[in-house]
Amino acid sequence: MRVVVVGGGFCGSLVAKRLHSYRDIDLTVIDSKPYFEYYPSLAKVLFQPSHLEKLTVPFHKFLEGSRVVTAPVVSVTPDCVRTADESFSFDALVLSPGIQYPIFLKNTEGMVTIRSGAELAAFSPRVLKAKNVVIIGGGLIGTELAGEFATRMPDTKVTVVHAMPRLLERNSPLISEYARKFLERRGVTVICGEKVVDHSGQTYTTDAKRVIIADVGFWCAGIKADPAFMEGFSPSVFTAHRYLVVNQYLQLQGYPNVFVGGDLTGVEEEKNAAHANSHAAVITANILRMARRRTLVSYRPRPEPVDISLGSWDGIVTFPPFVLVGFIPGIMKQVVEAVALARLRY
Secondary structure: OEEEEEOHHHHHHHHHHHHHHOOOOEEEEEEOEEEEEOOHHHHHHHHHHHHHHHEEEHHHHHHHEEEEEEEOOOOOOOEEOOOOOEEEEOOOEOOOOOOOOOOOEEEEEEEOOOOOOHHHHHHHHHHHOOOEEEEEEOHHHHHHHHHHHHOOOOOOOOEEOOOOOOOOOOOOOOHHHHHHHHHOOOEEEEEEOOEEEEEEEOOOEEEEOOEEEOEEEEOOOOOOOOOOOEEOOOOEEEEOOOOOOOOOOOOOEEEEEEEEOOOEOOOOOOOOOHHHHHHHHHHHHHHHHHHHHOOOOOOOOOOEEEEEEEOOOOOOEEEEEEEEHHHHHHHHHHHOOOOOOOHHOO
């Protein structure tokens, strides 16, 4: 059985690792990078570029014997996947390429997103010299980044601008308040209810005409699904926001040999590593069951604990209605990172 995996993030890497040891599966993994990257901790690379090595696992370390293609995907059709140089037909396809982190400003010079460890490592010297930093977006990524700055570079002036009424608005007000107070006690300025709409040089302007001066800007304000590489599929497979519609088996609606996992799925749930790992377990089981003509298993969305780090030694764990704050959540996030990487390394 020929299986092609597009995207080597949490879902794609776990599916590939679990399938590559089966002799009856001819596995190909396609990603623009030759390694898995632990995205939740990438902000650390800004302050210590050498940490990037600890957050990556080369695909060849856990996919020996399977083919790994390092190239951007040009197109995906119901029959094959194409890069600039090759075409790959398949019996089963796993789509887990992740989503986009666009900057919704005309001028993006001097700005960066938390999406690529190599990009952050290259940006690090500029960050370490910065006296003023603006973080645009106070969701999970923006709040965690602010926590890193507050604890690692306490002399740097940090401003967080969030368009919503409170930080981490998809969580309880208790969590939002804890995060805000944690940051403000460490000198971070938190501005909610305003949106950065213009940027020129070191000047960032909000829709309330507030002017913020910063040496460096981080865009952490939203994600975008844009599977523009898909060709020849029915329009019904796309949601209104361009996520991919899947059935209960995580198959692309109307295409039983195409599975979708990770952030690109149209499943109504938080886009995080825990859910991507759950997708991987179901997709792996269903590919093996499909090969053996057995009944497929269903994916059942369920709440997962959310661990929000605030620097290295503090954080919040929430699993409604339970909330735990302080030192223990900070340690828990480091443990989760170590376990996730060890799962691929060993």
